[in-house]
């Protein structure tokens with residue numbers, strides 16, 4: 001850890017919360033250099049939906065390299081790219097009646113978001129983008145302009161323009177339909193909000209606090225966008241690839257977004273890989289106009305294809321997610337009610353869940369205690385007040401229960417050892 005502490009930039013963040021040297025990883029576990037095993041409910045912020053070092057994917061990579069398969073190829077035509085596109089279109093797009101062109105961007109999620117915003121502006125000739133409160137879309141300038149979090153915005157060092165924020169579903173309380181407000185703003189020539197090129201949103205806000213847009217809200221947003229000729233971009237970087245129970249998070253809402261951004265778990269193996277899906281009529285790029293050296297991550301093509309072939313051609317994964325979703329919901333609601341407070345909300349869908357602890361200190365203390373007890377998880381939300389769980393979709397029921405046992409033990413310890421009970425009561429009364 002000497003060099004990491006001495007010369008790695010101050011910008012490092014996750015490693016501050018878990019100050020041990022990690023060495024190995026397998027399935028749902030991270031293992032430190034002393035051999036201590038941690039249940040990993042952070043999963044690379046949702047990049048490891050199929051667990052660490054999934055043996056099926058690992059074998060493909062090893063064989064590929066042994067045969068001198070290409071690793072880097074700019075955007076040249078390669079066999080692994082062709083095969084990925086073949087599986088993706090036949091297994092993911094076609095059965096869902098989705099018709100998209102596939103654009104490989106630079107390997108980060110934020111680069112694919114940048115591509116979506118660029119093409120939306122280029123095609124419509126409009127500059128404004130509507131994003132939503134608590135939305136997170138990455139930290140390069142275009143994406144961070146569409147990100148609500150002031151900590152990330154503050155790092156930009158320049159003005160962040162051409163994005164208008166609107167209230168997400170539930171932002172004004174359960175009784176207010178925020179689409180009504182958006183409609184009013186769009187209809188009123190003097191609202192001060194320019195007609196946007198696009199709206200961009202997550203269907204479940206992963207960094208923003210596990211806020212969930214209802215299917216109904218999403219559908220009426222899409223209807224409104226169609227009415228006004230606004231493009232709709234779904235950022236499925238964190239909650240796509242099965243996290244909410246279906247490959248795309250918007251399938252059950254019956255959406256047909258103009259663009260979809262995928263990254264994090266797309267490669268299935270934790271390899272950097274992003275893409276933008278766009279309706280064919282939007283594909284107005286000139287060759288190389290949105291460029292990038294690493295748009296041909298062939299090992300990621302290979303593992304992504306293998307993951308699709310293996311996990312998305314049977315019902316097994318989806319059935320498992322549904323089952324484990326119920327376990328998560330039941331146990332988290334019990335933990336919240338029994339040890340924290342009945343006022344504390346548990347939110348989630350599929351296998352992304354959060355406990356809104358109301359107090360940032362409390363969520364932080366739970367995260368710290370979990371780490372001591374061998375469970376890694378993160379906090380999220382506008383004040384980091386939500387304890388977030390993103391276990392591997394492939395985790396066994398037993399392992400999930402064991403990880404949740406550690407959470408329960410940690411919550412109990414935190415609530416017993418501190419005066420959070422009193423602080424919480426005061427906070428709830430004030431509300």
Ligand SMILES: *Cc1c(COP(=O)(O)O)cnc(C)c1O
Nearest residue numbers: 108109110136137138235237238
């Ligand atoms: C992680 C994330 C991004 C940014 O992806 P990077 O690879 O970190 O650039 C964008 N949108 C959402 C919803 C994310 O969770």
